[in-house]
Amino acid sequence: MARDQVARTCFERVLPRDVMRYMRPSSNRERAIMPIGKRWMNGSVLHVRFLGGNQQQRATAREQAQWWTEHANLTFVFDDAPTAEIRIAFDEHNGAWSYLGTDILQIPPDEPTMNLGFLDGGTAGHEFGHAIGLAHEHQNPAGGIEWNEPVVIADLAGPPNFWDEAKVRHNVLEKYSHDQVRGTQFDGESIMLYFFPGSWVRSGVGTEANEVLSAMDKAFIGGALAYPKEGPTPSEATVLTVGARKRTAASIGAPGEEDLFQFTVDEPGRHVVDTRGSSDLVMKLFGPGSATALIAEDDDSGYGLNPRVTADLVEGQYWVQVRHYNQAEGTGTYSIRARRA
Numbered sequence: 149m150a151r152d153q154v155a156r157t158c159f160e161r162v163l164p165r166d167v168m169r170y171m172r173p174s175s176n177r178e179r180a181i182m183p184i185g186k187r188w189m190n191g192s193v194l195h196v197r198f199l200g201g202n203q204q205q206r207a208t209a210r211e212q213a214q215w216w217t218e219h220a221n222l223t224f225v226f227d228d229a230p231t232a233e234i235r236i237a238f239d240e241h242n243g244a245w246s247y248l249g250t251d252i253l254q255i256p257p258d259e260p261t262m263n264l265g266f267l268d269g270g271t272a273g274h275e276f277g278h279a280i281g282l283a284h285e286h287q288n289p290a291g292g293i294e295w296n297e298p299v300v301i302a303d304l305a306g307p308p309n310f311w312d313e314a315k316v317r318h319n320v321l322e323k324y325s326h327d328q329v330r331g332t333q334f335d336g337e338s339i340m341l342y343f344f345p346g347s348w349v350r351s352g353v354g355t356e357a358n359e360v361l362s363a364m365d366k367a368f369i370g371g372a373l374a375y376p377k378e379g380p381t382p383s384e385a386t387v388l389t390v391g392a393r394k395r396t397a398a399s400i401g402a403p404g405e406e407d408l409f410q411f412t413v414d415e416p417g418r419h420v421v422d423t424r425g426s427s428d429l430v431m432k433l434f435g436p437g438s439a440t441a442l443i444a445e446d447d448d449s450g451y452g453l454n455p456r457v458t459a460d461l462v463e464g465q466y467w468v469q470v471r472h473y474n475q476a477e478g479t480g481t482y483s484i485r486a487r488r489a
Contacts, residue, residue, distance in 0.1 A: 186248045186249030186250055186251060186281035187249055187250070187280075187281045187374065187375075187406075188222065188249060188250060188280065188281065188375075188440060189381070189382055189408065189434070189439050189440070189467065189469060190221050190375050190376065190379040190380060190381055190406075190408075191221050191222070191375075191379070191380075191381025191382055191383065191384075191439075192222055192223070192382070192439060192440050193222075193223045193225060193439075193440075194222065194223065194224055194225070194233045194234055194279075194280075194440065195224075195225045195227055195229040195231065195232035195233055195234070196209075196213070196224055196225065196226045196227070196228075196232055196233075196234045196235075196236065197227075197228045197229060197230070197232035197234070197235045197236070198226075198228060198235075198236050198238075199235055199236060199237045199238075199260055200237055200238045200239075201236065201237075201238035201264070202238075205238055205264065205267060206226075208267050208272055209236060209264060209267075209272045209276075210224075210226050211272075212270060212271075212272035212273035212276060213226075213272065213273070213276045215270075215273045215276075215339075215360070215361050216273070216276055216277065216280060216361070216369055218366075219361075219366045219367075219369050219370035220280065220369045220370055220374060220375035220377075221370070221375040221376060221377045221379060221381065222280060222375050224276075230257070231257065233252055233253070233261070233440055234252065234261055234262060234279050235255075235257075235259070235260045235261050235262070236260060236261075236262045236263070236264060237260035237262070237263045237264070238263070238264050238265065239263055239265050240265045240266065241265065242263045242265050243263065243265045243266070244263060244264055244265055244266055244271050244274070244275055245262070245263050245275070245278075246261065246262040246263075246275040246276075246278035246279050247261045247262070247278070247279070248278050248279075248281055248282075248283065249278075249279070249280060249281030249282075250281070250440075250442060252279065253440070253441070253442040261279070262275050262276075262278075262279060268357075269357060269359030270339050270358065270359035270360055270361075273339050273359075273360070273361065274339050274340060274342070277339060277340050277365075278340075280369070280375070281374075282340050282369075283340070284340055284341070284342070293344070293349060294349065294350040294351065295320070295321050295348060295349065295350070296347065296348055296349060296350050297321060299347050299348055300316060300320060300321065300348045301313050301316050303347075303348070304316045304320070337356075337358055337362035337363075337364070338358060338361075338362050338364060338365050339358050339359070339360060339361050339362065339365055340365070341358055342357070342358075343356065343357035372404065373404050380407075380408050381408075382408060382410070382439035382467050384408070385408035385409050385410035385467055385468075386398070386407070386408065386409050386410070387409070387410055387411070388409050388410065388411040388468070388484065388485070388486045389411070389486075390411050390412070390413065390414075390419070390486050390487060390488065391486075391487045391488060392485065392486075392487075395424065395483035395484065395485045396409070396483060396484050396485065397481070397482075397483050398470070398481070398482055398483065398484055399479070399480065399481040399482065400427060400429075400470075400471065400472045400478065400479050400480055400481075400482075401479060402479060403472070403474075403475060403476060403477050403478060403479060404475050404476075405471070405472075405479075406469055406470065406471045407469070407470045407471070408467060408468070408469055408470075409467065409468040409469075409470070409484060409486075410465065410466065410467050410468070411465075411466055411468070411486045412464070412465050412466070413436070413461045413462065413463050413464055413465075413466065414463060415463070415488070416460075416461065416462045416463055417460065417461070417488055417489070418458065418459070418460050418461075418488065418489035419458070419459060419460075419461045419486060419487065419488055419489060420456065420457070420458050420486070420487055420488075420489050421433060421456070421457045421468055421484070421485070421486045422450045422451075422454060422455065422456035422457070422484070422485060423450060423454045423455055423456075423470065423482045423483065423484045424450070424451060424454055424482060424483045424484075424485075425454065425480065425481055425482035425483060426452070426453075426480065427453070427454075427472060427478070427479075427480030427481065427482045428448075428453035428472065428473040428474065428478065428480075429453065429454055429455055429470055429471065429472060429473065429482060430445070430446070430447050430455055430470070430471050430472070430473055431445065431446050431447075431455035431456075431457055431468060431469065431470050432444070432445040432468070432469040433445070433457045433459065433466060433467070433468055434466065434467040434468075434469070435461070435464055435465060435466035435467060436461065436462055436463070436464025436465060436466060437464045437465050439467045443457075443459055443461075443466075444457045444459055445457075447473065453473070454482070455470075458489060466486075468484070468486070470482075470484065
């Protein structure tokens with residue numbers, strides 16, 4: 149195959165802790181597209197800063213980013229803010245890539261979180277899909293692609309990728325398990341599915357270069373598992389009173405549900421936020437004054453399978469996001485409290 153076709157293949161940037169992570173074998177469930185834990189809070193406002201790029205490149209990025217916000221309860225603000233969550237470079241020697249969703253918060257603020265080294269078709273739209281938490285459709289456990297593995301490994305071993313077999317398997321051949329992702333049936337028309345040549349596929353029939361959002365992309369990103377327009381937002385979060393004598397009762401009523409809470413710190417100092425109950429929960433704490441600035445996250449530091457976050461907080465407004473550890477099937481009741489340590 150022509151090497152320039154390989155060069156136009158996006159790769160996901162992952163955090164060091166996730167490099168070569170184990171992807172559990174998939175079941176027959178038809179679920180995938182957004183790895184669990186990468187989603188921003190519903191209704192988030194994400195600021196964007198350009199690190200270079202000409203007027204036309206920037207205009208293309210802005211235009212294609214809005215493809216998602218037409219359907220998702222998200223807002224992109226292109227204000228080049230110093231604290232922007234999404235930071236875009238245009239290095240033509242570094243391909244096209246983006247970190248996934250909230251992984252962006254772990255990247256130093258002076259480094260790019262996305263690169264648009266080429267802008268063919270819907271490339272910018274594809275990369276903004278990653279930035280809001282979407283994975284490559286070819287790693288959907290619902291299947292759809294049976295790889296001609298020796299050819300894929302050989303092609304990606306050469307320029308411009310120079311990947312060894314382990315990296316090829318991780319980035320292309322392996323699929324997520326249904327309990328690692330939220331999502332839909334395999335979508336051969338998704339903008340998150342890149343072009344693959346027929347020689348890479350056992351059937352000999354490759355994939356198309358999808359350059360716009362598919363109907364399933366639009367339905368999923370605005371649906372209950374992603375960013376529903378009617379879903380709860382940070383401004384609608386349940387208010388917790390710091391130091392309240394009575395804990396606040398809550399529940400994960402449906403698989404995949406995420407509960408949002410808000411509290412205000414009037415006096416700086418060490419604070420504790422924790423849950424109680426038999427449900428196996430995960431917690432994230434954001435702030436001050438920003439529902440996208442991640443302070444801490446926890447799984448089982450509290451009683452039993454409950455999360456507990458202890459942090460030194462300044463004055464301001466904070467948000468807490470709580471979900472069940474098992475987002476595919478988990479539900480259950482719990483209580484939550486925020487207090488000074």
